[in-house]
Amino acid sequence: MDPTSWVLLSLSYSILISPPSGVPRDLSNLVEVGMNTSGNQIRFEGSTKSMAHTQVGAARDTGNGVKKWVQFLLQDESTFPHIRVVFPTAPFRPYTPLGGERSNVWFDRVDISPQVPEHIESVDNMASELVNLIQQEVSSGVPLNRIIVGGFSMGGAMALHLGYRFLPQVAGVFALSSFLNEKSAIYEVLSRRTIEEKQQNLPPLYMCHGDRDMLVPIKWGRETCDKLSKLGLDTHFHKITNALHELKRTELKQLYDWVKTRLPPTQDDL
Template sequence: MSRLGALHLTKPTGPKHTATVIFFHGSGDTGGNMKEWVNIMARNFTFPHIKVMFPTAPLQPYTPNGGAMSNVWFDRANISIDAPEKLDSISKIEVEVKDLIQGENKLGIPSNRIIIGGFSMGGSLSFHAAYRWDRNIAGAFVFSSFLNNGSVVYQELKNASSSTLPPLLQCHGDNDDVVPMEWGKTTYNELKTLGAPIQFHVLERLGHQINKRGLNLIRDFIEKHLPDV
């Protein structure tokens, strides 16, 4: 049985579903809120041939919140780039993410017609999904996200061929007081050094939130890597 909460969908506006985007929310949020937020900012985040999925993270104890229950993709020792990763918690959500991808595969959508992305913790999850769990996906995007120093993602990429890595779009506000842009830039530099085909966009005067410009960059990225066929 899935540990995930409610799944919210935006259906293709055209007659055929040939690709899928999986959009992960930030810590303490829900898929429904993420869908609403994105659609308000983007004035309807829809595509003629693409289904957009907004899953909800499992309700579980979250250490940075004093151990209180929260909808989070995995637990953290602390919200800090220097904190060690809780790999046992990350490995549990790996099963759920793979199930989402395989569910689309069973519907006839191959991994190379799927893009994964997310905001904040959802973006951190997307780094793991794209560069550890299914490198056959069409691409990934992250918004206001980071990887911990010494992340297992970096360790696994040391033995990977750059030709096998999906493209990744990274956006970050330069006024972010929750996830400092320096953390995002450090993550970008590490991944770039390891051969990841990644691009970094600074969003001026933006705090820890999504905005229209960032979503337009994401939309362009999706349309480029998931063209209508």
């Protein structure tokens, strides 16, 4: 059965996301999907299910590595009975916060701080590639209102740009341990919505953040969520107790429950 919905979950930049010992880092199943503007290939590995795609990618790791980590945390609960889950790898490119070292990142930035300007050129270039990838699924019969975009850390920020600047017709957006720059283009776009545009529902936002995160403090995530809420978004923010900049089993279980509320089985899946 062809998928009738799609979830984009792009994880990136977490030094704690690597699979534990004993979990293989096999890249043999990676499938090359597209090219970004600099010629770097976007790679992702997936597992076919009946309804949706979930995309996950991590900086300094691969989509397949993140998949193994999610499977390790959730075991038998790591898949949906009616959803297809896909884990992509962000392009391998120079990353300024690492002194220009090349890494798997969705976009560049001056520093990991909300006070610096966005590197909007790299954000928009990557968004264009991801939109094209999503449009391929739409062309194959997956409607936008059966698609969720989301991610961890930088991947969550990328998803926010996708859901609120490029593809506001999606079913939902989630961002885990993520933040936006204080003068993000997203705030500008939302603040300029006309009265007619405000009558159109934007996708709900689901955010989680570890209360012990030292790389991206929870304060940044809360401030991002509060600003987006004041601009009219339906937001939900969840504090993950005793969590650093990492994915926790409880967090993933809550996320999966939310995804199922946004993408329940269709009649074809019953």
